[in-house]
Amino acid sequence: MAREERPLTEPRIAAARRRTTVAMEVRNHLRDSIVAGRMLPGHPLSENEVAARLGLSRTPVREAFIKLEEEGLIAIYPQYGSFVAPIRVADIYDGQFVRESLECAALAKLVEILQPADATALEAAVATQRRHLMGEPDPFFEADEHFHAALMQMAGHERAWSVVETAKRQHDRVRRLTVHDPLKRRAVFKEHSEIVDGILRRDPAAALDAMRRHLRGVFVSVEAVMQRHPEFFALTAESAAALPKRPAKPRRAVA
Amino acid sequence: MAREERPLTEPRIAAARRRTTVAMEVRNHLRDSIVAGRMLPGHPLSENEVAARLGLSRTPVREAFIKLEEEGLIAIYPQYGSFVAPIRVADIYDGQFVRESLECAALAKLVEILQPADATALEAAVATQRRHLMGEPDPFFEADEHFHAALMQMAGHERAWSVVETAKRQHDRVRRLTVHDPLKRRAVFKEHSEIVDGILRRDPAAALDAMRRHLRGVFVSVEAVMQRHPEFFALTAESAAALPKRPAKPRRAVA
DNA sequence: CCTACAACACTTGCATGCAAGACAAAAGGG
DNA sequence: CCCTTTTGTCTTGCATGCAAGTGTTGTAGG
Known part of the structure; x- marks a missing residue:
């Protein structure tokens, strides 16, 4: 039964x-x-x-x-x-808007509800990033990614991270068009440290300020690339850009 | 050449x-x-x-x-x-988070950069909604949708609306599971009016407060449905819910 | 009566073939 | 020499067929 x-x-x-x-x-x-x-x-x-x-x-x-x-x-x-x-310029700007809005809102919430376990995890994350300040850049940026995702998860909105991911995807494309500046890592690390500091001190204003500076710092480097490589970007919606394929092999002999 | x-x-x-x-x-x-x-x-x-x-x-x-x-x-x-x-409960909550963060951020920006043409457009939108307070519900909710999209567009982030759209999709599913309450329309209309009022008076605090009340008002009705129809919801990620199909026609005769 | 086993009817994943459409290139007319 | 027309080749959209996998059902055995 x-x-x-x-x-x-x-x-x-x-x-x-x-x-x-x-x-x-x-x-x-x-x-x-x-x-x-x-x-x-x-x-x-x-x-x-x-x-x-x-x-x-x-x-x-x-x-x-x-x-x-x-x-x-x-x-x-x-x-x-x-x-x-x-890469649509509007996507870059709107993606920045989405990312900044969501990450700052999550951060503000996290400062209020932070759990002790998460606090230690944040400190560990910063330590991990410090270890990768030298050497290959990829592990550092992986830790970077993981850090931001962890903030969202700790704020209780794990599934919202995928939204940020798609919003920042076009930024990532732009970033990869540039050569890696070794100084960049130190700047990013410093900003991350300041964010964590603000969280641990339960100082939402400081944390939010650091986060905003961080995200906008990433954004200015994006804008720099846009000026150096305008050929990869499209201004209007249904781009007028680049579909000149089809060399189309000649039918007979070119002779 | x-x-x-x-x-x-x-x-x-x-x-x-x-x-x-x-x-x-x-x-x-x-x-x-x-x-x-x-x-x-x-x-x-x-x-x-x-x-x-x-x-x-x-x-x-x-x-x-x-x-x-x-x-x-x-x-x-x-x-x-x-x-x-x-319908995943986490999607409901995180969707609410995304929507509120983005729409409030856009609203704050809009108060600062509002153009005269947009101001008249907002008043017109409110008037349209007033006309549909009675009669069929669909035209009203269509105007509702259009209103929120217009706010995002006026804030200069038209493409961010699609993000809100996907975030609120699960909310819409829940809303459609309920019978339509005629009083609902008046409440929504009143909140929209207050939002526009705050914008036109260049009062970000008032506008944001009205928007937050508005969005959360929608959310409480969602929670009510969740309690009445728990069978449609899933709590865990990879749901344990409902795939009991396959009656599978008997091979011979049932006799 | 309860349990273990084998066949079944169904699903989705992937491979393949055909048709309509679009641009590029070559040919023809002025 | 420039412009229009024709031809050709490539593309994606859709139809169809086969294979692998799954839970269910029916049956046999204890």
Whole structure:
């Protein structure tokens, strides 16, 4: 009887856990290539070509394209072609607005509800970053990312981090267009320290000020790149930028 | 010479304008059905079934499913089935956080940069809502939506509205699960009026206070529904909710 | 009666094929 | 020499078929 009511309490979901699908791998691979700057804005992409290169069918590649288009990383023109999306200036500015609004709001909340365990975790995070001030830059920026995500999670809005992630994605693209300045790390680290200081001292004004300076500091370097490489950016919505592909192999001989 | 530099100033994009694709239509159709509450959380969905019902192939339906999964409206379990997604409590709370943070930040900015033309537009928007206090509810809520979007646009962050849209989507689902209370419209209208009042008087504190009360007012009705219909909600991340489909037609005869 | 095992009917993931559309290049007319 | 027309090749959108995997059902065994 009770058996009939709940034949399997929860095991029915047993193997329903989402295993990593090929389309998802392609998506992550392409996203990494685009955000890391290995494929520049305007670069032509073809479902056929990518599928052939990866030894796959068009289907999973196509699904990855569709998802990446929603992320604003690829532009698909129906019967013409797909291209690495240009970076829209409006996305940069609005992304900054979203990020600053959310991270500052979370920070203000965190100062009020901070738990002792989280306090020690924050200090540990700062220590980790200090260890990576020298050496390879990637581990430091990974810790940077993790630090901001942790702040959001400690504020009790873990799922809001994905919103910040998409908002800052175009910023990341811009950042990767520049060469890495070793001094940058020290500046970022100093600002992070000040944020944590403000939190631990329960001083919301100081923490918020530090956070705002931090985020805007990141933003000015973005603006610098925009001036140096205007070719990668689009001002209007449906960009007028770059789809000059199709060299189109000559039909006969050029002769 | 100048011709060679820009062979076709922009016309190359001529017909590349995205025409509405079938997959997109399916997506909008299904999203409307889910958000409007015509398909309740846990309802089983099958690519085959939907495709057959709409007289289409599986491909466009599948693409719509994938997009809707990203929106958090559908849950896909790889070799088992797809279902209308349960409403995650965390999404409700975090969505509220995102919405309140962004709309309040935009409002604060708008008070400072308000243009005369926008001021008259805001008054017109309020007047429109007043006209729809009676009669069908849909036109009013459409004006409601448009009002909030206009605030974001006037603040100079038009593209940030889409972020709010996704954040509030789960709220909309919950709202549609309730019967419409005629008094609700008057309360919403009053709060909108107070927001506009605060803006026009250049009183950020008053405007922000009204906005916060407004958004939280929407939120309490959400919490009421959660208590009345707990079966549609999921507390944990990878829900334990409802995938008991598969009556599975008996192999022979039941005899 | 309860439990363990095997077949089944269904699902989604991926591969493949065809058709409509769009631009680029070459050919034809002024 | 410049402009219009035709041809060609590529693209994405959609249809279809096969394979792998899952929970359920029915049956056999204790």
